[in-house]
Amino acid sequence: MFDHIKQSLHEFGTDFDVYTHEDSMHTGGRVENAIARLRETGNIYEKDGATWLRTSAFGDDKDRVVIKSDGKPAYIAGDLAYYLDKRQRGFDLCIYMLGADHHGYIARLKAAAAAFGDDPATVEVLIGQMVNLVRDGQPVRMSKRAGTVLTLDDLVEAIGVDAARYSLIRSSVDTAIDIDLALWSSASNENPVYYVQYAHARLSALARNAAELALIPDTNHLELLNHDKEGTLLRTLGEFPRVLETAASLREPHRVCRYLEDLAGDYHRFYDSCRVLPQGDEQPTDLHTARLALCQATRQVIANGLAIIGVTAPERM
Numbered sequence: 001m002f003d004h005i006k007q008s009l010h011e012f013g014t015d016f017d018v019y020t021h022e023d024s025m026h027t028g029g030r031v032e033n034a035i036a037r038l039r040e041t042g043n044i045y046e047k048d049g050a051t052w053l054r055t056s057a058f059g060d061d062k063d064r065v066v067i068k069s070d071g072k073p074a075y076i077a078g079d080l081a082y083y084l085d086k087r088q089r090g091f092d093l094c095i096y097m098l099g100a101d102h103h104g105y106i107a108r109l110k111a112a113a114a115a116f117g118d119d120p121a122t123v124e125v126l127i128g129q130m131v132n133l134v135r136d137g138q139p140v141r142m143s144k145r146a147g148t149v150l151t152l153d154d155l156v157e158a159i160g161v162d163a164a165r166y167s168l169i170r171s172s173v174d175t176a177i178d179i180d181l182a183l184w185s186s187a188s189n190e191n192p193v194y195y196v197q198y199a200h201a202r203l204s205a206l207a208r209n210a211a212e213l214a215l216i217p218d219t220n221h222l223e224l225l226n227h228d229k230e231g232t233l234l235r236t237l238g239e240f241p242r243v244l245e246t247a248a249s250l251r252e253p254h255r256v257c258r259y260l261e262d263l264a265g266d267y268h269r270f271y272d273s274c275r276v277l278p279q280g281d282e283q284p285t286d287l288h289t290a291r292l293a294l295c296q297a298t299r300q301v302i303a304n305g306l307a308i309i310g311v312t313a314p315e316r317m
Helices: 002-012 022-026 030-040 075-088 105-115 152-159 161-169 192-212 228-238 240-249 254-273 286-308
Strands: 044-047 050-053 064-067 094-098 123-127 131-135 138-140 177-180
Touching (some): 022 030, 022 075, 075 094, 075 105, 228 240
């Protein structure tokens, strides 16, 4: 089963450097080592036959049982060992991705970090929400009893890897996602990933046509780009570094998707208003080559943005 999960993730374009099984935290003395470290900080105590962690001293609403009175480890014991494992591997920031029903874990994980003597900011918790699939206007029920549990493989089979990745990344992590299978598998401008990829394919076709005319992009006459649609496109291109920095610092990759959609829209509007290549017997001008340079930059930024989120940038569609 685990090999199948890893293969599914690989085909989805997601590979992890390290896979950690929960039960591995309870072997080789990892839990015992974590508890020993916490004893050194004075944050472990015994009460009612159980071993407790003094998390209330660090912002948690109550202390947590680490080893129960029957000698079995509580769930948090594995969390403590896992946190220590991350830190011992040299990481100074531990990012946890948890499900929608795990809000209560934020305080205890941060308190655990503080109990180890670390800054609570060492722990960063992202809380995901439910993903809902819609087919024919009706929700696809995620019910084992009804036999309609859908896997990542099912989603990829229904709409493809690119659309699956884009649809999951496009919304903020704390927002429930409704994936309309018909929309995301359609070749229409209403399909966000198609809209962005089509802009790249259109730009690629333009580059091929320019090459046939022996027309070379030229950045020496960008002052000629004074049409309002050119100005809008230039400004949007200039926002790309800031968007990436913000998306990374806030852990919000959906900002890249929304930016790419804005950029694709600005390009389509530019293309509809500004002729890039000479037609018929028209001789190439500096304006043509300046606009071609603008298109070249737009194509590169779209390709870069799609690559960052693991989506292909097709040359033809």
